[in-house]
Amino acid sequence: MKKLLTLLAFLLVLVACSSKNWHSNSFRDVYSYARKLERKPTKDKFTQRLQLAYLEQKDKLLLEIESLHQAKRPFYWEKIHDKYKLLNEMAWKIQNCTSCLNEVAPVFYESEQLASLKNATDERVEDGLLALGLNTKLNAQKAYYSFVTAKKLSPERTDIDSLINESLEIGTVRIVLEGDYRYDKSYVQDIEKDLFRVLPRSQEAKPFFQFFSPEEASENHVKPDYVVSFGYDYLSVGFEHRNCSEESFSKDIKIGERKIDSVKVEPIYEKVSGKITKCGKSVKAEGKVWFKVIDFQQDRVILTDTFYDDDNWVNEWVTVSGDSRALPAGAANSGMELIAPSRWTQFDNITDALSSSVSWKIRQFIRRQNALALN
Incomplete structure (x- = not known):
């Protein structure tokens, strides 16, 4: 019995020490113990931990805000705003919990949050105006992203809308897709149709890249930034090869x-x-497409590539004849002779693959352009 009492006393001391040495690791501790105290208002442990968590997290955030003020790194007001917002969220969590409010006095920083939000928005707008004033497409794109961020911070700021539209107009890149019909018109047109279907919808093309055919560019007096040219080096279907x-x-x-x-x-x-x-019999179709990107303003080729694809149709079958007792074990008829696909079917298969390759190359080019604007 004495041993049991000694063990119980030791455990109580251990728990007390553990509670005394407890420290908050995250602002989420404030939310967690506020909920627990709301459910069990008489629980002293929850009260103590809520008090400690709120005090520690509030002081931690205020120190971080002071550090951000001292460092003054680009767009530091956004981080300051986020921390004031978190301080107010913790305060409101306690304010809306009657049991918590009896034990902890919340401190609000709403005017500081509003001021930091205004400063964060103004900083983004100023950064965008500075980039827009450089009057290049790349800097207009950078300005666009700054204005969009400013609008997200302060949706009620209607003056930012015109800046977004202006930077988008200046930063738009116009690309003419020009197929070369000298080798084959119909299959080059198939690639064109596929590109006009896929590229405008691609994530990479939004919001700056627009695509035009040569006819559309001429009719609408569009001065392109780039011309993407492509055509077939060759497209052929071989003879049927058969051997037995x-x-x-x-x-x-x-x-x-x-x-x-x-x-x-x-x-x-x-x-x-x-x-x-x-x-066995086989029919092989193959094709090769050339591709180049021309900087229209400088009249020079800045990117070239070629793409190859083939469609190799193969049919194999086995027939047995004579007395099956003379044949090796397991010998039996397998497969059957099939009619080879038409040359048009194989051409379509090749064109689909080559069109995907050209589309991928254009999207890769656009991704590189976008990366410059985001840096």
């Missing part, structure tokens, strides 16, 4: 017995034969 190989088999098969001299028994054999014929 035969393998013959023969075997002596016991079909009975006969007696000799009424005593001796002699087996009777019959020779059987069979044949395995393995056949």
